[in-house]
Amino acid sequence: MKIVIKNGRVVDPQNGVDETLDILISNGKILSVDKKISVSKEVEVFDATGMIVAPGFIDLHCHLREPGYERKETIESGLLAALYGGFTAVCPMANTNPVNDNAGITNFILETAKKVSKIKVYPVGALSKGQKGEELANYAEMKEAGIWAVSDDGNPVMNSALLRRSLEYAGSLGLTVIDHPEDKNLSEGGSMNEGEVSTRLGLKGIPAEAELIHIRRDTALSNLTNESIHIAHISSKYSVESIRVAKKRKIKATADVTPHHFSLKDELVETFDTNYKMNPPLRTEEDIEKLIEGLNDGTIDCIATDHAPHAYEDKMVEFDRAANGIIGFQTAVPLAIEKLVLKDKISLKRMVDAFSSSPARIIGLKDKGHLSAGASADLTIFSLRKETFLKKEDIKSLSKNSPFLNKKIKGAVMAVVIDGNLFRLREK
């Protein structure tokens, strides 16, 4: 089956392309990208006039919750939400129950995903057995099953010797280490950014230094071992500066930022709405400014959702007892459009790169993240003009924990192509 995407503004940062072109797809591959491709009648046509056509978006960081927390999300519901959010590939974290620290769980995730969705899943295995921070998990068997990285994510590695060994051992297997930078002693008991607002509200704060200290350690250990480390969801200006310095010194560090950390500030916690509770916490206006600056100059490589579904009862409690995180698949692209591109903070090209080419490069996917002939036919097609307005029933996740419900966001995902399969997600 052949498909042609006609008249879209094709943005392919890796090949330096930004112009109105047609894309011809056949057998799951891109056949050609050209002006006015003429096609016979049996070819399916998608008219992308007025839309942006980009390499498929890849989310480096999400939580699909299965196995173990199926009341929050299943692999099926999570991947459906990812599809509607414009993602063609996602990387689920290992904090399932049981933890994804062995090939059995990795296989279960990949087999289930294959049954329920066309989206490509690149699982992240646990860094330590049971994510307990004590001994290395079985990386080689998980690698064989299909992981590309290891991380203890929400249970940050406090033992620096363990992180060093992990970098060395993962490195020798060609796996990347992802760290959630947080000094748990400094952040203990905190439920929001430490600052003027936490002091006023009487909520215990988490200082930005809890993140900075671990980023400095992580980059130092990356330097020591000469292995690459990916630093997840950075939230403060100090973190941006620290990674900028590390990159200048040619340390193999990469980083991502979530849409909520560049869109929302800690003052919103004054409402005590638990949808503003995350870890790392929302920070200040100035942090947002520096995060966007870092994203613009490439200090921060990509945008990742940290999609974190939580059931109603996990969030409808006192603020300091509420679960951390929000769902993010269906709001990520519109937030990047509204908060970054339409405000001229970063270019469309950089946004597309942060969602596609950069994550593909970090995972090491040669045939994704660009639109060269022969590449995977994975596309994300979106509009800068349409708006996204999500009501509860539009949310494909089982969980509805989002501060963006019933709010208008500029920008909308129109369609995606995965392996040559076209999904029309929205009426024009």
Next chain:
Amino acid sequence: MSLGKHLLGIKDLTKEDITLILDTAEKMSEISFRPIKKVPALRGKLVVNLFFEPSTRTRSSFEIAEKRLSAESLNFSSGTSSVLKGETLLDTVLNIERMNPDAYIMRHSSPGSCKLITEYVKGSVINAGDGASEHPTQALLDALTIRQKKGSFEKLKVLICGDIAHSRVVRSNIHLLKKMGADVTLCGPATMIPPYIEKMGVKVETNFEKALSQKDVVMMLRIQLERQEKILFPSLKEYFLTYGLTEKRLKLADKNCIVMHPGPINRGVEMASEVADSKESVILDQVENGVSIRMAVLFLLLQGGENEDSN
């Protein structure tokens, strides 16, 4: 009157609201000295005292206020309730709500918890302390005591000393004293002073002797023994050495200075016994004013200020 349906914090009140509450409390104080200490103002109203944290003073003071106004009281504490069986705050409240109460007096360890329940109940919610956030009736009874002793708040130099970071009393007092025109200084070891507190319009002085200079009001906070493991200071003895209010230190303050404490006091920790029992101490006046303030708040919120002469 701009006083709303709930009393969640001093932050939401105007200077006029505060003055109205203090004036009403002043009028109501005589009820406690009648031979029959009761008026029918809130007859037929049901008030639930919902205490998820231990409290003696605040709780008994509210209970007495409810009884003097002839309201029905229902006492509910976490020690005897289904909270121990894992019921959530909202479920507890939704269950009580079906008993149709007119007001909830709630104390809870989480900041914002009182605000959370306002969305689920028909009646008024009065915050009796939510974590380190606010404790509005404490600040109001402190204000009534200060006004009785000092006449007005304008330019009054107030020092609050102790564990500022974990104190709801401090936050409510800062809001109130600033609104009324007083000048507020905070003191304590830096481990107990939260960052950016100056943005609330107060001064910070970690040297206790310097901080005491020329103060009209010195409010000492309780040092919570159970927080000791949080490495805020090495020992109680050392705390008293640096921040304990002694007779000698008190001389550094204005000669007409009054000494306050929200209670319960730790003699020999935050203040010496001689100071607690001195003529400068108004600690027991605060307790007495607590009943009047809580009567006033209940009356104003539940009666909407109508029918003022309840006789």
